[in-house]
Amino acid sequence: MKFNQIMNEKDDKPAGFYLKPDSIQKEVTFVTEDGWTISGSLTIPSKQPKSERRPAVLLLHSSMHSRSVWVSFPGWAKLQESVVTLRIDIRGRGKSEGGTPFIEMPQAERDKVVLDVRAALDFIGTQDEVDHRRIGVVAEEFSAGPAVIGAMQDSRVGVLVLLSGILSQSAMEVLAGNRNKPMLFIVSKEDKRGFADMTKAYSLNKNPQSDIWVQDGLGVGVTMCNMWRNRYADRPIENALDFAAGAWLEEQLRLLGNVREITIETEDGWILYANLGLPEAIDRGQTVPGVILLPTALTDRNIYRNLERLLLANNIAFLNLEYRGIGKSINKGSYIDQSLAEIMAGRRDLHRGYQVLTSCNGVDADRIGVLGALLAANYALNGAKENPNLRAIGMLDPVVWAWSDAGDRDTLSSIKQPVLVVTGDGMGELTRNFASTVAENYSNKVLTYPGSIVAYLRFREDRELEPTIVSWFKKQLEVHRSELKEVGVSGATCP
Numbered sequence: 001m002k003f004n005q006i007m008n009e010k011d012d013k014p015a016g017f018y019l020k021p022d023s024i025q026k027e028v029t030f031v032t033e034d035g036w037t038i039s040g041s042l043t044i045p046s047k048q049p050k051s052e053r054r055p056a057v058l059l060l061h062s063s064m065h066s067r068s069v070w071v072s073f074p075g076w077a078k079l080q081e082s083v084v085t086l087r088i089d090i091r092g093r094g095k096s097e098g099g100t101p102f103i104e105m106p107q108a109e110r111d112k113v114v115l116d117v118r119a120a121l122d123f124i125g126t127q128d129e130v131d132h133r134r135i136g137v138v139a140e141e142f143s144a145g146p147a148v149i150g151a152m153q154d155s156r157v158g159v160l161v162l163l164s165g166i167l168s169q170s171a172m173e174v175l176a177g178n179r180n181k182p183m184l185f186i187v188s189k190e191d192k193r194g195f196a197d198m199t200k201a202y203s204l205n206k207n208p209q210s211d212i213w214v215q216d217g218l219g220v221g222v223t224m225c226n227m228w229r230n231r232y233a234d235r236p237i238e239n240a241l242d243f244a245a246g247a248w249l250e251e252q253l254r255l256l257g258n259v260r261e262i263t264i265e266t267e268d269g270w271i272l273y274a275n276l277g278l279p280e281a282i283d284r285g286q287t288v289p290g291v292i293l294l295p296t297a298l299t300d301r302n303i304y305r306n307l308e309r310l311l312l313a314n315n316i317a318f319l320n321l322e323y324r325g326i327g328k329s330i331n332k333g334s335y336i337d338q339s340l341a342e343i344m345a346g347r348r349d350l351h352r353g354y355q356v357l358t359s360c361n362g363v364d365a366d367r368i369g370v371l372g373a374l375l376a377a378n379y380a381l382n383g384a385k386e387n388p389n390l391r392a393i394g395m396l397d398p399v400v401w402a403w404s405d406a407g408d409r410d411t412l413s414s415i416k417q418p419v420l421v422v423t424g425d426g427m428g429e430l431t432r433n434f435a436s437t438v439a440e441n442y443s444n445k446v447l448t449y450p451g452s453i454v455a456y457l458r459f460r461e462d463r464e465l466e467p468t469i470v471s472w473f474k475k476q477l478e479v480h481r482s483e484l485k486e487v488g489v490s491g492a493t494c495p
Contacts, residue, residue: 024045032118036096036115041085055256057086060090060147063141067088073240088116121150121154144197161245161249165185213244261276262495273301275320276317278360282363291473298374304371307470347378356495391418422458424449424450425450447465
């Protein structure tokens with residue numbers, strides 16, 4: 001459909017005018033931490049079954065707009081037909097004026113818009129129709145800063161879109177400190193302040209899914225959508241900025257899949273915490289492979305947050321498991337209090353994790369990989385020897401001791417599964433020798449970096465490392481697809 005064609009014959013409105021979405025709209029209010037009453041519009045897709053939870057999007061206008069800006073362009077209106085949305089008037093604007101217009105507020109009060117953002121996320125996150133782990137935020141101009149500060153560190157928020165964003169130094173620091181959330185930056189070159197801030201923000205954001213769309217001569221903020229329409233009236237409406245940005249946002253929310261925290265009880269009484277992620281492909285009847293992620297004794301499962309997203313994006317299920325004594329899995333004590341025998345017994349938790357992951361409908365028990373870091377790399381290697389259904393073994397900087405070197409080499413030679421090793425040439429002679437042995441088998445892959453930065457810290461330095469790891473697992477686990485029966489999964493339902 002071209003822009004010069006009628007979009008809705010019943011309303012007799014040309015394409016580009018407001019199109020009432022097929023959704024239920026409710027006027028809502030809530031109160032911020034400092035007592036400000038915020039008004040907004042909550043929209044729920046009309047075709048959404050009552051029992052279904054969908055992703056949600058918080059829409060934040062600039063200081064000169066009100067919430068109506070998000071229904072003035074057909075692309076943003078269309079978004080409301082597939083996801084739950086909350087459009088609010090920030091303090092001092094529209095129905096949230098509160099007796100003090102935004103334009104008259106001192107900067108200290110304007111900065112409190114971040115409280116509006118947090119209260120809005122709390123409100124939308126408690127709605128029965130919302131999958132609270134899949135929330136996106138869209139903000140323009142001034143509101144971009146409060147959006148970043150108020151939402152970037154909120155675990156419910158998975159993706160952000162900023163149009164002509166203006167960011168304070170504090171917002172830049174928050175953005176630079178979080179690489180787990182993909183962001184889309186849209187700005188026109190003539191908007192000097194926005195262009196400077198958006199290009200800098202893009203350079204600071206290290207998420208491989210992040211993108212920047214630089215326009216030329218389209219103005220500022222959401223109005224770029226209208227200017228695009230005026231300039232490119234002969235192009236299909238689906239190519240307009242509002243449609244394209246909405247589609248990008250929906251895709252990123254979809255890729256977040258179904259992730260939840262679970263607990264697993266072992267036979268010897270440990271309560272293990274884990275993130276279980278199931279891609280949306282399972283809901284469409286597809287069978288998918290899976291990967292078990294094991295962190296290190298130095299950290300917890302959060303080191304794999306971006307890997308979680310990438311695995312789901314590639315239709316791979318995961319169990320991100322904190323084994324005994326690590327992270328929140330400390331009901332029987334901390335890792336540092338265990339004897340060496342107890343530490344080495346931690347690989348039992350890998351097998352327990354395998355049982356749980358493969359109990360999920362749609363997860364193929366014959367296509368499971370495992371990725372372990374440092375000591376957990378040893379768990380992965382030995383787990384492969386004990387369970388041949390672990391089809392691909394990833395090892396991040398495997399710990400090799402003099403007393404275990406011979407045994408590790410024997411284990412390596414006895415397994416048939418392909419092995420991926422990521423390490424640095426400064427990790428020590430034993431580790432270098434082990435990596436060299438791995439590389440002797442053409443089925444294996446070794447990535448060696450200069451220096452001694454451990455691999456999970458190197459994620460910050462090399463934006464391609466995590467995608468490379470996921471691509472390797474995807475390729476190795478795909479090899480076994482031909483061996484599948486018609487249904488290669490358990491009939492049980494996972495936790």
